[in-house]
Amino acid sequence: MTDDIQTFVGLAVQLADTARGEVMPRFRTGIKADVKPDQSPVTEADRASELAMRKLINTTFPDHGILGEEFGSEKTDAEYVWVLDPIDGTNSFVTGKPLFGTLIALCHNQIPIVGIIDAPAVDERWIGAKGSTTTLNGSPISTRDCDDLGTSWLYATTPDMFEGDNEAAFLRLRAQVWRTVFGGDCYAYGLLSSGHVDLVCEASLGTYDFCALAPVVQGAGGIMTDWHGQALTLKSEGRVLAAGDAALHEKALKILASDSKINA
Numbered sequence: 001m002t003d004d005i006q007t008f009v010g011l012a013v014q015l016a017d018t019a020r021g022e023v024m025p026r027f028r029t030g031i032k033a034d035v036k037p038d039q040s041p042v043t044e045a046d047r048a049s050e051l052a053m054r055k056l057i058n059t060t061f062p063d064h065g066i067l068g069e070e071f072g073s074e075k076t077d078a079e080y081v082w083v084l085d086p087i088d089g090t091n092s093f094v095t096g097k098p099l100f101g102t103l104i105a106l107c108h109n110q111i112p113i114v115g116i117i118d119a120p121a122v123d124e125r126w127i128g129a130k131g132s133t134t135t136l137n138g139s140p141i142s143t144r145d146c147d148d149l150g151t152s153w154l155y156a157t158t159p160d161m162f163e164g165d166n167e168a169a170f171l172r173l174r175a176q177v178w179r180t181v182f183g184g185d186c187y188a189y190g191l192l193s194s195g196h197v198d199l200v201c202e203a204s205l206g207t208y209d210f211c212a213l214a215p216v217v218q219g220a221g222g223i224m225t226d227w228h229g230q231a232l233t234l235k236s237e238g239r240v241l242a243a244g245d246a247a248l249h250e251k252a253l254k255i256l257a258s259d260s261k262i263n264a
Contacts, residue, residue: 049086089185105211115215134219143244152198193220205238
């Protein structure tokens with residue numbers, strides 16, 4: 001498996017390079033966004049990037065499955081499934097903010113084993129893989145110790161992603177931490193993995209939004225689960241909690257689950 005993972009990491013790096021080649025020539029060019037049925041934005045860069053990555057996967061590993069944000073799923077019952085988000089943070093991309101990223105994951109029997117967060121506009125790439133230490137631009141990184149909610153920094157992309165019981169749970173957690181910062185999309189998980197942030201708590205995510213993040217966070221010494229503390233898989237729901245410190249993660253989980261509706 002170790003040799004296989006290194007081969008898969010090599011392809012994931014090629015995919016990230018391929019995505020950069022489609023995304024960056026279109027960045028800050030006045031590119032327009034179309035509106036998808038779920039009212040989220042999508043651009044020519046999203047589509048071209050995902051198509052190019054899909055072509056490379058199908059050429060290299062034709063028996064592997066693919067789940068992508070823009071072009072759906074194929075062979076997702078396969079042993080190996082790639083999960084692609086060509087631009088995580090399309091709002092940032094369209095408005096010229098450089099903290100968007102390409103997310104690339106490989107799942108083995110539905111469990112993420114390889115993950116890349118590629119932030120091309122700032123030339124930063126996090127690579128995580130089962131059994132290896134996460135790297136940032138080739139250098140090993142680690143999360144930081146922080147088991148005290150009262151001194152922790154919490155990130156979430158936007159307060160708008162929390163509604164109803166999810167919002168109530170998030171507000172309970174927010175009330176216990178030192179500071180909450182919004183924005184960043186996938187970049188926040190890179191910051192956590194690099195030891196700059198303590199918690200990331202989010203809801204309303206798609207599978208392509210979180211699969212690549214788990215190997216990166218875990219390979220840096222952190223922990224990332226759903227709100228029930230269960231490991232993330234292709235079948236997980238869209239509520240995730242990442243922490244750099246296991247004790248902090250446990251405390252945050254208890255706060256999120258203190259409502260019976262969240263804990264159900």
